[in-house]
Amino acid sequence: MTRSEDTAKAVQVTDLSVDLGGRPVLRGVDLQIRQGEVVAVLGTNGSGKSTLIKTVVGLLSAARGEVRLFGTPVPRFRQWRRVGYVPQRITAAGGVPATVYEVVSSGLLSQRRMFTPLRAAQKQAVDEALQLVDMPDHRKDAVAELSGGQQQRVLIARALVSDPDLLILDEPTAGVDLASQQIFADAIRERVARGTTVVMVSHDLGPMDALIDRSVVLRRGRIVYDGPPHASQTHAHVHPHTGGDEPGWLSS
Amino acid sequence: MTMFQLEFMQRALIAGLLTGLSAPAIGTYLVQRRLSLMGDGIGHIAITGVALGLLTGSAPVLTAILVSIAGATAIELVRARGKASGDVALALLFYGGIAGGVLLIGLAGQGAATLNTYLFGSLTTVSPSDLYVVVGLAVTVLVVAIGLGPQLFAVCQDEEFARVTGLRVQLLNLVIAVMAAVTVTVAMRTVGLLLVSALMVVPVATAQQVTRSFRSTFVTACVIGVVACLAGIVTSYNANVAPGATIVVLALAGFVVAATAGTLIRRRHRQVAPLPDEEPEVGVPVPEPHVVSAGHPHQHDPRCGHTKVEHGDHVDYVHDGHLHAAHGDHWDEH
Structure with missing residues (x-):
């Protein structure tokens, strides 16, 4: 069995159970995500989607089973520069003003030594990430003054700036206007074309829908569907075929 | 002496x-x-x-x-x-x-x-x-x-x-x-x-009134802290009162000045340059009644092969001589 970098699964979840406050939230979840796949994790509120994602990135610990990233169990995983994470957030702002540039450059910390300033190439990476989410004019703006959709784009840029191999997004489109959703669907499409593995949790995929290779549906802490995406899951309704020669009808 | x-x-x-x-x-x-x-x-x-x-x-x-x-x-x-x-x-x-x-x-x-x-x-x-x-x-x-x-x-x-x-x-x-x-x-x-x-918090709160970045808040807060401390110590010597009280009162006075100035500046800034989405909607045409593509079985996406046409804020797909644009859960004729 080969365990080389290239063939290791990006994410391998084996018999995972997670408890939160003594209550089982995930039960016996098995999930394998190959490198280059684009996977949507779907499910209602409380189905365990966010818990699964947080366990994958090591924010929560497993009660049973394990999670491997690129073949390494998460507690021993050190190559965090290969992972870009967009947490579920209402706002990107803290108690002190911070500019878009400052927030995005904190995405480079996994490849930065302590007590050293940013290198020129890293500064350029920040500018490129801002370009990707269509925010280059906002680099000196305070994040707290941006709209919700723009703040979410800043968080996406922060995850993309380190050029990760695995991008994990928790509800990236929640409360975001359609124009912003379209912009980061484009940003993520560009990453997918370069072979990045993407795992995203969502209620409503919106413009991201077209990117998905596979969807995983959770219900009450278990995987109840794992396969190609189909319309009823992703809110992308295709009109039933009714002949096609009817005239278009007017609506207001 | x-x-x-x-x-x-x-x-x-x-x-x-x-x-x-x-x-x-x-x-x-x-x-x-x-x-x-x-x-x-x-x-x-x-x-x-x-x-x-x-x-x-x-x-x-x-x-x-x-x-x-x-x-x-x-x-x-x-x-x-x-x-x-x-x-x-x-x-x-x-x-x-x-x-x-x-x-x-x-x-x-x-x-x-x-x-x-x-x-x-x-x-x-x-x-x-x-x-x-x-x-x-x-x-x-x-x-x-x-x-x-x-x-x-x-x-x-x-x-x-x-x-x-x-x-x-x-x-x-x-x-x-x-x-x-x-x-x-x-x-x-x-x-x-x-x-x-107070000396940890008040200079930071004061700096925030006028700064937008973390770095400038940090530097400004330190400058305010130094000024308040030195001025407070000198005042304390002259007035023969505890230095802590003078320093903090001076820092708070600075906060009041900065908060007032900051509010005025922001109000003025807003009047001069409204945010794009706060601009009055003058001359924006009312939405035209739109034609929904009937019985459209095909789900367009950037990979579907249909020619894409930029149209304002969205993309139309050319399909059998029609232009189709995504609208909510259906496709419109454009």
Whole structure:
């Protein structure tokens, strides 16, 4: 069995159970995500989607089973520069003003030594990430003054700036206007074309829908569907075929 | 002989300069994490440390630093566990600190006058050996606060994200707590233990009125801290009042001025340049009735092969001589 970098699964979840406050939230979840796949994790509120994602990135610990990233169990995983994470957030702002540039450059910390300033190439990476989410004019703006959709784009840029191999997004489109959703669907499409593995949790995929290779549906802490995406899951309704020669009808 | 030739005033001013720099430096991180009152809690606990020093006859600065580091570590551990009882545990720690301190000082045979010099600062009590300790500690705090700036910023801004970048978040949180404890001890002689938190928070709140970036907030807060400390010490000498009170009152006066100015500037800025989405909607045509593509079985996407046409804010797909555009859950004819 080969365990080389290239063939290791990006994410391998084996018999995972997670408890939160003594209550089982995930039960016996098995999930394998190959490198280059684009996977949507779907499910209602409380189905365990966010818990699964947080366990994958090591924010929560497993009660049973394990999670491997690129073949390494998460507690021993050190190559965090290969992972870009967009947490579920209402706002990107803290108690002190911070500019878009400052927030995005904190995405480079996994490849930065302590007590050293940013290198020129890293500064350029920040500018490129801002370009990707269509925010280059906002680099000196305070994040707290941006709209919700723009703040979410800043968080996406922060995850993309380190050029990760695995991008994990928790509800990236929640409360975001359609124009912003379209912009980061484009940003993520560009990453997918370069072979990045993407795992995203969502209620409503919106413009991201077209990117998905596979969807995983959770219900009450278990995987109840794992396969190609189909319309009823992703809110992308295709009109039933009714002949096609009817005239278009007017609506207001 | 001017006051600047007095040796105790020189020492007080050096201590004030370093306090003015280090308190807002660490305060910026505390405010960013929304832990503004942490300095206050550590200050309470440090009173017990001072009292232990007085009781045992060792240097109060050293016992204060040990006890406040222990207290800050305890606060951080309670906070990190995130239990609902954390708030109560902190209150117990604070009041235990101040009550224990007053009790021990009484046992040591010292009166309220001695206690006051620690609570509200004193110009004459910075001894030469105190000064060496204060300089060493303050320089350490500043080196860490500036050198680890990006890491500490990330931890305070978004702890979950910082953990996923592989930062040792717990360790860095502890570093912040210990630095806050050290700063409390540095500031003890100048502003005093009860007012030290004000010097950590007020300059940051003042700076925020006019700044937009973390870095400029940090630098501006330090400048404000230094000005308030030095001006407060000079005023305190002339008026013969406790330096802590003068420093904090000056800092608060600065805040009032900055808040007023900031509000006026922002209001003016808004009037001159409205945000794009606040611009009046003049001349925006009412939406035309739109034609829904009937029985459209095909789901367009950028990979479907149909020719794409940019159309205003969206993309139309050319399909059998029609233009199709996504609209909610259906396709429109354009």
